[in-house]
Amino acid sequence: MTLSPSSPADAVIAHLKSLQREENRAGMARFGIETATALGISNAELRRIARAIKRDHDRALALWESGVREARLLASFTAEPKVLTVETARQWAGDFNSWEIVDSVADLFVGARLKGILIPEFAVDEREFVRRSAFAMIAVSAVHLKDEPDDTILAWLALVEAHAGDERNFVKKAVNWALRQVGKRNACCHRPALSLARALAARQDRSARWIGKDAVRELTSAAVTDRLKP
Template identity: 65%
Template sequence: MITSASDAAELIAHLETLRSEENVAGMARFGIVTNRALGISNSDIRAIARLAKKNHARAVELWQSDIREARLLALCTAEPKRLTAEEARNWANDFSSWEIVDCAADLFVEARLDDLISEFAADEREFVRRTAFAMIAGAAVHRKKEPDATIFAWLPLIKAYSRDPRNFVRKAVNWALRSIGKRNLACHAPALALARALAESPDKTARWIGKDAVKELAGEKLLARLK
């Protein structure tokens, strides 16, 4: 039985019992890297995390296993207040899948490792750069009490990297822009202005990001909610 006293080896052994080759094949269709996957759903991993509870040292061990589910479990059970920027960098070196990135970004936001955003954005590796914009999106949504100026101060980064055509980067840049714009009226105006500027860009990727963001940010439904 999984408890807060379970160590990394016990958790990994439990994960192995839940292996599903059928699920592994299904995950591959969603662009999830499956060469080290057991085929366990995210909801099941979260259920295990609730039983195992937070344990930072154990999370570090789970990450080192290189198993998809163990790494997701590591991200769910790491202690944000104990996570250091150096640990986040080391984990980012291993990123090879969008779902790991997006889960890690939530943890990094909770750990308030904001200094890594510009650093990760400048990194040429696709999944590390995606992390920066997933963090911006997460901060815009989850940090309700954060000063708005902190949030829309990331708009220049969005503009700077809006021409990266790689799929997992451009989608994250678009996600970050839309998330800022949907936060509240104060953030909406500068985000929509940037979206409209990008929509007129001669660059194909920037133009797609801008047009897609304008479609949502200028929508009547959103405007009614923000007012």
């Protein structure tokens, strides 16, 4: 089946099912990917499909509603950031069940310029993958939003500090990711991020200590410090 920008959601899903690879699902599970609805298609293949079908927001909404792992990833790749609403973002977040989906959709949410609303809201949400999405958005913003004021990025360090004690694996790793990416953004952001990392490394709770020590290790590495030299 040949897909094109005019292909409807049901045709895209039928094509995905024709590519199903049961043997790949076990490998995905080993990486902590939720495979209950997975077809076993690689992200590289999904990116190729996304390039063929291009962006179509209504189709992306229908792909997401299918619940299929690969269809939801395609939805995140092909939704229109400019027309994504906060309500849809909240709805999708309520469906999050895998770090892989979270991290893919974080790119879309940041591209839609919804970070200012969603990051503080999702950071205090007790659902594991919704909270992860807040810190994934911080990490994505720190890397890709070059024109964003550093003060905006640095303000999110308060959320890193507040939630560093969350011991759930997918939250803890995202908090660490956010802290490291803020610290690597530029020399201005490096100092406060490193200061926070050292403070977390000295805390008693295991999660904060791990986050801090790991961030200190990277932020003081020669690769990082050399790149940030004036």
